[in-house]
Amino acid sequence: MNQILIIEDEAGVSAFIAKGLQRQGYTTTIAEDGQQALLLVQNSEFDLILLDLGLPLVDGWTVLKELRRQGQILPIIIVTARKDDHERANAFKNGADDYITKPFRFSELLERIQIHLSRD
Template sequence: MRILLVEDDRDVARFIKKGLKENSFSVDIAENGEEGLYLATQEEYDLIILDIMLPLLNGDKILHHLRKAGKDTPVIFLTAKDSVKNIVNGLNLGADDYIVKPFSFHELLARIRAILRRGKKVLSPVLKVADLTLNQITREVRRGDSLIDLTPKEYALLEYF
């Protein structure tokens, strides 16, 4: 299983990589947000562990770009941002889990295994027809790059058909 770890703290990244390698995972590390986004879009990973506070591009924006592009790779936020608002925002952006630093490696490993047991999602949360996209997580509808403002009833009808 291949994991992308996007973490700017080298000590934390080495600690996680060492533990994951001991458990037979292959791990690539990106030390900033731009490198993380590049690797996440150019390579195939079974899971991404993503810090939020990163240089060059924060983790929230990376996840937003991935989900907007239709990438459904499972993502675990691993961050020091511990408010309920941050946790809810991260999960609403499309993260599969959210772990607050400091953390237990054994808990991280258990959560990784639980997510990987679920397997890849059968259906993407982003529906596409030509240049029309409907994001079922953010409930945004776009034609090309333009956001289309819909009432809840209009959105429900579009999602249904």
């Protein structure tokens, strides 16, 4: 069973994603800020991360860069309201595997997750 870490500070969004993924057979963990997320990744095994950029305490950019600096190779999908092409390009430059903007269709998010998990 695949373990997915949802790093999202909006409780409604994280609950929506978690419920949908659990219905598909995934195990989910939610981190509400970047600091908590970094601790969880150090102490647990995840197969994929869904990462919001606008997080409290430690922002998503810092989380992304720190995980890659630590040598984490698991897929990281950015899930953000930021639609700017520069932001998207910067995410890929800093190690993101995918980028999806809010609002999104759950079916699209699920497809992207399945694609990245099948590459293992």
